[in-house]
Amino acid sequence: MSKVAIITDTTSYIPKDIREAENIHAVALEVVFGNVSYKEELELSTGEFYKKIRESENLPTTSQPPFGDFLELFEKLSETHDEAVVITLSSAISGTYQTAASAANMVENIDVHVFDSEISCHAQAYYVIEAAEMAKANDSAETIMTHLEAMRDTGMSAYFMVDDLNHLHRGGRLTGAQLFVGSLLRMKPILAFRDKRIIPAEKIRTKKKAINRIKELFDGIAGTGKPTKAFVIHANRPDDAKALADEIQVKYSNVDVEITYFGAVIGTHVGEGTIGIGWYQP
Ligand code: MYR
CATH class of the missing domain: 3.30.1180.10 (Hypothetical Protein Tm841; Chain: A;domain 3)
Structure with a gap:
């Protein structure tokens, strides 16, 4: 039986306790103030962020997760899992999907599937939670991907x-x-x-x-x-x-x-x- 890891990026904004309870791994996008970048949710909470933008002279910018963060996570998960499903924010608004897909091609010993949610935030989280439930029920990555595509088609x-x-x-x-x-x-x-x-x-x-x-x-x-x-x-x-x-x-x-x-x-x-x-x- 194949063991499937579920991964999302942080823009699905799934609270840490739910991620832990559902075995969901999150790779962080970054927010950059001047020349300091922070991994959102991990190094900068949402509350801290809204406080910081009021105090900051310049507006922040953002960037997709570093390629190495995906690769490192995939390699670590390959020790305990056969497959992984990564659910990202829309590929038309961020390079995250492409970066995850490139890292997926580089890794051995784990079969990584990358799903483009074509949206972000809690709508993306609906896909992630559903995928986590299916992984818990021992569904394969292929079955999970087919289900996510059907959800996306439904609207x-x-x-x-x-x-x-x-x-x-x-x-x-x-x-x-x-x-x-x-x-x-x-x-x-x-x-x-x-x-x-x-x-x-x-x-x-x-x-x-x-x-x-x-x-x-x-x-x-x-x-x-x-x-x-x-x-x-x-x-x-x-x-x-x-x-x-x-x-x-x-x-x-x-x-x-x-x-x-x-x-x-x-x-x-x-x-x-x-x-x-x-x-x-x-
Ligand atoms: C990056 O730097 O790669 C991240 C770019 C994120 C762009 C976000 C654009 C706004 C998305 C609004 C989502 C609303 C969902 C309900």
Whole structure:
């Protein structure tokens, strides 16, 4: 029987206690302030990050995990496992997928499969948790990959609204905005993933209207009555996130809603104040 290790990158923001309980390994992306880089979640917590950006003169940048971190982990896991499944954030917004795939090709004694979640954050975590449950049930890496692909085909959605679009624009992670970027930067567009990339899905003028529109999009899904997994995600807006999650939970008994966060690396690109809702109907 094949023993499968489950690996993710830190942008799935799965808390350490859950990672440990589910045997999930995490490889960290890095956030860079000046010439000091920190492995997010391991060397810089999300709380410390939001404090640091307020105190720092220059805005941080980010980078994918070093190639050697994947290689070292794969080699270590090859002593105890036959196969591994790595689940990364979207390959169109970070080189993490490509780096993991290159390291997978270099390693011997373990068969490493790399899965592109085509999204990030808690939506990525849904794949990781599912894969960890399957590995626990002794499914093979191939069976897990097939299941993850089916989940991706079913549709994983996330809509979010940023307080200041300049962060995403500066980091070059906003697709399709070039033609109307001047006017867009003054708006509160609703952002979403399409074909692995972040696009302004709808142009909206005010924060209030934007959040109401996100709720409306979610209502269209939750209102079907089908069992739905949902998350409210925020960049240092815990009270607003809680209020939104409570509202969803009171309204829909078919929805299992969690509150989650944008950590340092994704927080660098979306900026403090970002809030959104993501969902998946298994
Ligand atoms: C890197 O330096 O490789 C990391 C780049 C990360 C780009 C993040 C762009 C924003 C993603 C928003 C995710 C929202 C999910 C609900």
